[in-house]
Amino acid sequence: MELRDIEIFLTLAEELHFGRTADRLRLTTARVSQSIKKQERIIGAPLFDRTTRAVALTQLGDRYRHNLSAGYRQITEAIQDAVAHGGGIAGPLTLGGMGPQTLAVSRIIEVFQARHPAVEIHYREIQPTAPFQQLRSGQVDIALLWLPVREPDLTVGPVTHVSQAMLMIGASHQLAGRTSVAIEDLGDCTVLTSAEELPAYMEEAINPFHTPTGRPIRRGPRVSSWHEELSVVATGKAVTIVAAEAAHFYPWPNITYLPIEDGRLIQWAPVWRTATETEHIRAFRRAAQKVESLDRGCLANGTSLVNPPVAERSPHL
Amino acid sequence: MELRDIEIFLTLAEELHFGRTADRLRLTTARVSQSIKKQERIIGAPLFDRTTRAVALTQLGDRYRHNLSAGYRQITEAIQDAVAHGGGIAGPLTLGGMGPQTLAVSRIIEVFQARHPAVEIHYREIQPTAPFQQLRSGQVDIALLWLPVREPDLTVGPVTHVSQAMLMIGASHQLAGRTSVAIEDLGDCTVLTSAEELPAYMEEAINPFHTPTGRPIRRGPRVSSWHEELSVVATGKAVTIVAAEAAHFYPWPNITYLPIEDGRLIQWAPVWRTATETEHIRAFRRAAQKVESLDRGCLANGTSLVNPPVAERSPHL
DNA sequence: TTTCGTTACGTTAGTCGTAAAGATT
């Protein structure tokens, strides 16, 4: 019997519903069922009376809950207290990323987890059409966004990686046969519009309003999510500029990805609300800087080391 | 962080010694070290100052211990309480057996563990020369002994299995070339004596004092343990009657095992102190009876079932 | 040299998810 089981029991005793309990603890109902069953086997009697319609504590279950809850709270508080005084950090940290971009920072996350095993990292999908929304609403603590980001209320961390820019275009589009395109060619295209208004500087940097020679670039249908972007592009109604990783992760048959000759690079960096900067966030930035310096070291050497210098070991919690 | 880690921490905080902590928890020092290190990583600061000479709580460690201990006790008590009221049983149960005999009851132990996952079973070796000693001293709760056992303070449970009796004899002994012996042949042998006095009825039943025709059977060197028995028999100084399993598990080159023509069978049964019969012991007897009845069922059918009727599932705790 | 704590590494047990099967309305 471990704390995890007790947590599951106490949560179910509150929710009286396997599904909601599983949601709260980010488990499956199967797992909840298994854990409760295990405790009932150890104790030798049911803790809950349950049908598919209702879950209720038995008398014994209620007694168990009552005896358990105080001790459980005390222990979690003791750990929190020690963590607070020990300089460690614990608790949840939610990262937001666009599609596969979070994969690109896996080394940072590794280093972070090794340093702070008690932090549980969660992920949320960020829509390119509303990059700041979840950050501002507090749903994500750190968002991995493409630069530039110049918002007065947001802080931008170190650049974590760089992607080639590619033009995502319907396979039936007139340009689709080309092996590459230039920004100038966008003058002949209709570019997706974000349903949410993006800041002008961001829009300009990613999908400019004018070609280098000054031709205006036409704006097309409004989309509100990444999958909508994919769908609209697939129908050939519009095009948009994306990071090269998209070609890898969304190789749809009716979508073509073309390199952009002007060789534009997309820089990615973690971004967070300045006002709610926590110790978690500072620790994440430190991890990012650490990885950055390691990478610089490798590049400076110019040779691929047989045993790359890994500063921290993986957690093994 | 789980209860197990907390238990390890609290024990080390008491013992201030990795080796003793490991012993108390039946772990290795490596494991203790790993668990403490994990907690220190989570907390972010050392809990113990340790050299190879001394282990001491840091200030933070002491605070942690103080905050933790009450909650830990509360939780373990809550579980104990629920187990007590739920009809389940928990805690240690020590079984004693002679050599490989405990293997013969593995099915009973399986059934028992499935019914009572919270009971941790330990094993202790019982010497055939002093079968009741550890039972009476409380070192073992249940001993698996060969019958007959007729002691006023002991209760004998159901027979768990039956072994062929064999004569264990030095390879150089005059009888060693035979393919089998009769009890009558013991008249020509010297039989081991137990260092501790065995009850007469037991001695008579196993190594009788007279052959069927009335010849006395000579008593030889006193031995005080099973390995001493093996050694003495190997030198050819004496012989003794053992269960057939011994031939399997101790196939020493200078020891020969001979079937006994009179076809004596050795019956094994669990035995415990009547005065200290606990719920654990009653549960063990029930498990033994369950297996007994299953076996009877199989024998009655006369056929080996493809899917033998296993009443309880294995624990998967 | 012995005693004690740590590190490295391989094995195994148990957690957890997926998928499908019961049960109840």
Add this chain to the structure above:
DNA sequence: AATCTTTACGACTAACGTAACGAAA
């Protein structure tokens, strides 16, 4: 049919032991 819990099964993680190493007396 829809909703909810349980069972079956497989994958993967972390607990744990073994063995070797390192430091202190």
